[in-house]
Amino acid sequence: MLTALDEEGIDYAVWEETGRGDFEALLSFPIPESGVEPVLEKLETVGIREDAYTIVLATETVVSERLTKLQKRYDGLRISREELVARAEDLAPARSTYIAFLVLSTIIATAGLLQDSAATIIGAMVVAPLMGPAITASVGTVLGDERLVSRGVAFQIFGLALAVAVGAVMGWLLKDTFLLPPELDIRTIPQVAERTSPTFLSLFLALGSGIAGAISVMRNAGSALVGVAIAVALIPPAATAGLGLAWGYETVAIAAGTLVLVNLLAINLSALVLFYLAGYRPVEDPTYDQQSIRRNVLKRLGGIIAGMLLLSAVLGAVTVGEFLTSNVDLELQNEAQAMLDEPGYEGxxxxxxxxEFDFVRYVTNENYEMEILVGVEEGATVPPDLAQQLDDRLSEATGAENLTVRIVFLDEQVSD
Structure with missing residues (x-):
């Protein structure tokens, strides 16, 4: 073992073992963070796993000319495989702690949704413990550790189901109480509506969060802040789905639930791909089948991508619907303004x-009412059939067959 360290040009210190006598000596040597994995692999070839154990510790400062050379040799940016497993396990807290933090973050997020408070929702994300399970599942997959995979997946599924349930219970308890406005329609709350009309742009948050989470763990930087981004992609839509169940709005629950699942898959996909591309593989051991591990990774990637494609059909429909809605709504408004700008409608x-433009009623030719605000200057003449004239003009321009126009007049005074 010492010969192997000498060959690598590594300084070391050896102390005689004075414990129970199970080992002959204690060996300590400094190594750059990116050199831990290759050096351990070399030591394993000379039997370190057979009659010894290894402890990897962070070192504050090392003054050594030889270490400078090692830093140039091992100039990578990622931590070792063993440290990655340790950090992944640290990120996944004990079950009772996980449940407590998840329930608290969901309660705070639900309150933030009902208050339409973005600050409250972001504050709730600081508490949410969802980064750990996502990273744990991805680490377990690339390293062939089924224990980490099963724990990460179970924590994610259970946690998000619990978040939906907590949101539903809290919504049911608060509904029709003095704490909320009478006859509150949660669909009109902007923070809720934002999670019930998910588009493909929603994926950027989830994919970016998963990549950032993997990088932060590999490089031990900013994990807490990245955890907030991951939680933002999951907890608020899960709480929104719960509120949809509490209020009996199936469309709210389905749309928000779809967003939760898509974001969950996107986070796992991006983290898994990044860990694999970073070169993490199972330890070189006869008990591991490297080809089997590779097939396992590809199979899970395929399953995640298939799930995302299936759920993305909903995102695609919403995205197209939002685009067409904006276009038709803009066309209606431009046509109304163009008509009133004509000389015959002076004043x-x-x-x-x-x-709010209802695209569903528009495309299904159901009766759709459009209320237009018209300012009337002093002395201007208002045609008695102005509403019908606007109706005919807009129907002809956009093809809306069952459009009803209602006009609200505003008295205006214009200075010279």
Missing amino acids: LNFEGTTT
């Missing part, structure tokens, strides 16, 4: 609309 000004 009448288009001020906007007060109704």
